[in-house]
Amino acid sequence: MLSFCGKFGTCGMVQSRSSLCGVGLILLLCWSSLLIGCDSQVTHPDEVKALQSIRKALIDPNRNLSNWNKGDPCTSNWTGVLCFNHTMDDNYLHVRELQLFGLGLSGSLSPELGRLSYLDILDFMWNRISGSIPKEIGYISSLRLLLLNGNQLTGSLPDELGLLSNLNRIQIDENHISGPLPTSFANLSKAQHFHMNNNSISGQIPPELSRLPNLVHLLLDNNNVSGYLPPELSEMPSLLILQLDNNNFGGNSIPPSYGNMSHLLKLSLRNCSLQGTLPDFSNMHNLSYIDLSYNQLNGSLPSEKLSDNITTIDLSHNNFTGPIPTSFASLPLLQKLSLENNQLNGSVPSIIWQNRTLNATESLYLDLENNHLANISGTLFVPANVTVRLQGNPLCFNSNLVQLCGSQTQNIVVNRISISSNGSQCPPQACPIPYEYYASSPVPCVCAAPLLVGYRLKSPGFSDFQPYRDQFQEYLTTGLNINLSQLDVGSPQWQEARLRMYLRIYPAYIGPTNSSLFNKSEVLRIRTMFTGWNIPDSTIFGPYELLNFTLLDPYKDVIFSTSSPGISKGAIAGIVVGAIAGAVTLSAFVTLLILRLNSNRQQAISKRRHMSKISIKIDGVKEFTFQEVSAATRNFDVSCLVGQGGYGKVYRGVLADETVVAIKRALEGSLQGEREFLTEIELLSRLHHRNLVSLLGYCDDEGEQMLVYEYMPNGTLRDHISGKFKEPLSFAMRLRIALGSAKGILYLHTEADPPIFHRDIKASNILLDSRLTAKVADFGLSKLAPAPDFEGMVPSHVSTVVKGTPGYLDPEYFLTHKLTDKSDVYSLGVVFLELLTGMQPISHGKNIVREVNIAYRSGMLFSVIDDRMGSYPSECVEKFMTLALKCCQEETESRPSMTEVVRELESIWMMVPESDTKLVDSITTDPGKVVETTTSSSASSSAIAGMRHPYISSEVSGSDLVSGVVPTITPR
Structure with missing residues (x-):
């Protein structure tokens, strides 16, 4: 009974007219439930207690978890608590997912998490949670996704996490985790993703990890890992990305066996204190990205043919000697070859860039600076979309090579943006915030409310995104099962080796009012695709991370939890019978409520302006009477009207003491105007600075609300x-x-x-x-x-x-x-x-x-x-x-x-x-008491000729104001 409608008294707890429509429904359901009995499905008591303990350990400044003390977790849709929609053998509901992503939470993780024994996804990403990771999480045998990245967690990784036999993904990156990587992690036989970058993990990488049959991504970059690179990692049958940048392997070499990793797509060992020579890469047939820069590697560069998939080779800041191999010229997808700050000698083979045919979206970047290169073999011509940097080589003493040796050589542009325009044929600013024009809509000038997704590629297999932009859009829209036109990829930005972007996902449905909006189920589906990592992996784009998933106003009521479990057909029939029996009584009761609330509403409206007037009696701000303001504007004569906006109209006025002022007059009944009226008075009355406009006073008289400012003769x-x-x-x-x-x-x-x-x-x-x-x-x-x-x-x-x-x-x-x-x-x-x-x-x-x-x-x-x-x-x-x-x-x-x-x-x-x-x-223009005076200043003529009111549209000229001509007003 309590799980469905709480205590019976709850049915009478209606306090605002905004919930009037819900009154009848609440009364109906609670009254009907007396006849049929409330739904008996409830969350397992142990899990209810666990959730309460979890809540106590967290600090929730934004009150996102305020409903965690109301009703049953599963049937009352607690924020972030998603449950199975059926009972288990114990006749209880169980928590399936805990999705507390990006809620501004701090505090710590409670050991009681271990009592959520049916949990599939544990998601605390991008909060500010501190403390250690409870070992009890390792007892949730069903756990598939452990997502703790982007917090302030400390301490070491518990050995017990190695008990998670169903774990697919562990993300603890961007925390302060220290200590060694547990050997027990070698037992995570179903794990595909180890994302542990940007922590303080130390010690040796356990060679036992080579036993992991399904591991695809091993990201341990930006830690304090030391020791040697385990040769056994080359035995991992599924490994595609090995990213260990910015660790310290203490002068050890890259194991030759790494050259046998035929499935590997990306090898990134930047700044790892590595020495020795390079392995033979000729057997790495799928390799697309290799970064071994900032080490102490030596010997010659690989002369054997590399993979045709190579886009990026960065061997800079090492001790390589010998010539540059001409085999680099046969790499059809090469975007970046960085060999600067080595000891290479001989000729620069121009065939590397001459042998490539690049389309408009492709580019090639060759950095060969600070070596011992003596000349260029072949022609000196460099196409526009190729960048060659040669400064710091002996060949730069040749005056014919100045364009390749200058210190200001043009850098490659990797964030090129193709901007589509929807705007010229559509009315500007016609979509109310947060709606915006849906540029790719088949129907022109459609206002849509998109889903906004912060998205980052953690280890892409390229250096320049532009050639892959269309492929990326097709990949993501296919994974999300949406139309290609629904996705807008905005402003990609490189952050070291990661590529961040903001995605806009537009709804496909076009309504009868030419507006476009997602329904609740589609919002939930798309969010689940991201948060459940249900979008298939891509070889070229690599793993992604979800930074935020922002819901605009139209979607604010979407609650990310499962629907209440289904009610039996018998119960539904009982509710219907009860509803019919009580309909007459209920309608009469609701009618009385409507009449009563409408009466109260009218009384509230009549009191509102009186109350606001009382509340704004502020020292230091003059209160003008309506008669004073009316006289200043010649009874709001149209000749004094100088602008108009959402707040209302703006007039130029001259007070009794000849002071020229600007007067904003709120539209009658404008809620926006009333809010701005009170806000401006509250703030400007206590702000005094030469670079802030001064509020001279206000008028709250005879049902009018107006603000009086100093006049600014030189406009905006x-x-x-x-x-x-x-x-x-x-x-x-x-x-x-x-x-x-x-x-x-x-x-x-x-x-x-x-x-x-x-x-x-x-x-x-x-x-x-x-x-x-x-x-x-x-x-x-x-x-x-x-x-x-x-x-x-x-x-x-x-x-x-x-x-x-x-x-x-x-x-x-x-x-x-x-x-x-x-x-x-x-x-x-x-x-x-x-x-x-x-x-x-x-x-x-x-x-x-x-x-x-x-x-x-x-x-x-x-x-x-x-x-x-x-x-x-x-x-x-x-x-x-x-x-x-x-x-x-x-x-x-x-x-x-x-x-x-x-x-x-x-x-x-x-x-x-x-x-x-x-x-x-020395510039001065005469502000005047009326707009008549000119000065001899060089700037005066322009200032007076184009005089503007603070809120006047740019179409109004100063001569209009002087002559008293009624200007043409453009709403802002």
């Missing part, structure tokens, strides 16, 4: 860099605006109490006063930074619904919903790129961050600089661009803090010629 930064002003901004002006904006945001992050995340930094929210001083505006979407918890620790982020402007949104925030101070850094970085290039953040399907990154990496930085900027100091521009791109790194941790941003901008400002800085400091 977006107007200036878009070319709307006749006189463009110089580099020094742009740099000073960037510095002022950064200082305003730094104040929000470090000096405001409590600190504030702006959440909507963009060029149109940076306003310019009469001296072109930058002031950050529009705090309607801002969030307070997280407060310290009960232990005094400050959380690193605020979990919130994604808000902001496309093109400026932090990708990590967009995917994870975790807002941090670095989210503002990313948005400001986009503004910096706008200042430097004059581009828009998104235009015709092209993203400014991608486009500038491509130009920067290809050595074409100055090709994207805004030519309206005039002359500029190139060193300063390069430093400013480097800073902007650092701010726009996809990974939060890679971005600088606002303190570092301000410090670097100040450093660049000190490098600007004094004549330029003095000219900028």
Whole structure:
């Protein structure tokens, strides 16, 4: 009885009108259950107790596990608890999966995990859990996937894990695990994947691992493994990837038997303190990737024919001698040959690049720097998609080879992005957030809500992704059983030997309203394909890891747990009979509730504005009457209307003391307007900085809500860099605006109490006063930074619904919903790129961050600089661009803090010629009390001629305001 509806009193616990529709259903089910009895299926008591102990050992700051004390785990769908949909021989339900991936959990792993004796998947990936791995996990004989990667686990690996006879995959990578690799792991006969990289595992690799018949991937890179390389590993019949980079094998050599690993696809032993000569690789017929760089290997390079599958050969930073074999020219898929920093001599065989026919997506990178190479045999012609680096060789004394020996030789671009455009024929910004245009939809201009997946290839078999992009999309869509058009692979980025990307998976269904949405079952199916590692492995793409699986607003109600177990047909019949018998009584009861709640709702609405007015009596902020504001705007005359947005209309006003102000008037009944109204007053009333726009007052009178700001005569930064002003901004002006904006945001992050995340930094929210001083505006979407918890620790982020402007949104925030101070850094970085290039953040399907990154990496930085900027100091521009791109790194941790941003901008400002800085400091435009005055400043004419209101659209000109002509308003 309790397992179905809890205590009978629960049926009356209805407290909000939002749950009104559920009242009848709850009453119906609970009343019917009295007639037929509630479902008798419940979770095994031992597992219920185990889950309660597991919960006690965890710290759950985001309250993701708040329903773990409500009802039965299996029948009440506890978060992350998935159960078998039938009882076992003991007539109990049992937990099949514990999926607690990426929930922000800390604390420790409880030994009680061992009591979940039917568990198939144990998933705690990407949390902050510390402590050791309980040995009791080794007693879960049914366990197939052990997924603990991306935490802060310490201690050694328990020997008991070797008892997991059904284990297929163990992922403990990116923790702080220490101690040796247990010999007992040689008993894991069904294991295919050992992912243990990025820990502190030490000691000898157990030769006994060679007994593992099914092991496919052995990833132990970035540990403290020592001793020797066991020759016995060559006997492993299924091993495809052996990745042991950045360990210390103490001067030992690579066993010759490794040359007999005919199935091996990838051998990566980078920086392992290896000595001796190379094995004979001619029998490794499937080898596609070999990296033995940064060792002390010697002897000659392999002259025998290598596998036709080879894409990458990296033998750099060793002690190899002799010539470069011409056999490298016969490798049809070769992308990278890196032999720099050896002692090679003789000629460079140009046949290596001349013997290849490369299509538009292919490239070849040859790095032969710092050897003893004397000349080039054959022609000197190098095709455009081939890069040859020869600096540091004697042949570079030949003046004919300058183009191959320069220190600025163009680097290979491995992150080339092919950008598809959906936009020119579709209305801009027409899809409400979080919907976006589904570019590959068979129906044009469809708004869709995609699934967002953080995805990383852990050990790909190539160096350049672009030639494999189409193959990858086909591989992944086939594995997911979706259409090719449903997948968008965005912004691949190399992270050492790993390739990270953000996937967008679009729904195939197009609804009658031209919108596209997944149903719940399809969301669950796709997620299970990733989290259950049900996508077949690929030889070329190697193993993958799931970094996040983000659900946008339309999918927030999806609960990742199994449905409640089925109810018998007799029970269903009883419920139906009971439902019919009670329908009349129930409908009458619900009708009374509806009438009562509607009455309460009307009373609440009538009180709402009165309550908000009482709550915003704030010292230091003037409260204007409706009559004062009306007089300032000539009764909101249309000639004073200068802009319009989602909040409402914006007017230019002149107060009784002749002060020119900007007035935002909320739309009547606008919930968004009310939220922004209260947020702006609450924040701006206590923020005082020269680089933040000032709130002069508010009006909450006669049912109206309005905000009164200082007037900014030089409009928005977006107007200036878009070319709307006749006189463009110089580099020094742009740099000073960037510095002022950064200082305003730094104040929000470090000096405001409590600190504030702006959440909507963009060029149109940076306003310019009469001296072109930058002031950050529009705090309607801002969030307070997280407060310290009960232990005094400050959380690193605020979990919130994604808000902001496309093109400026932090990708990590967009995917994870975790807002941090670095989210503002990313948005400001986009503004910096706008200042430097004059581009828009998104235009015709092209993203400014991608486009500038491509130009920067290809050595074409100055090709994207805004030519309206005039002359500029190139060193300063390069430093400013480097800073902007650092701010726009996809990974939060890679971005600088606002303190570092301000410090670097100040450093660049000190490098600007004094004549330029003095000219900028002398700029003044008269703000005026009415917009009539001009000055003699060189910048004044442009500032007045293109005068803007803080919220005016870029189509409105200053002359319109002066003459009183009603401007054409474009909604923003």
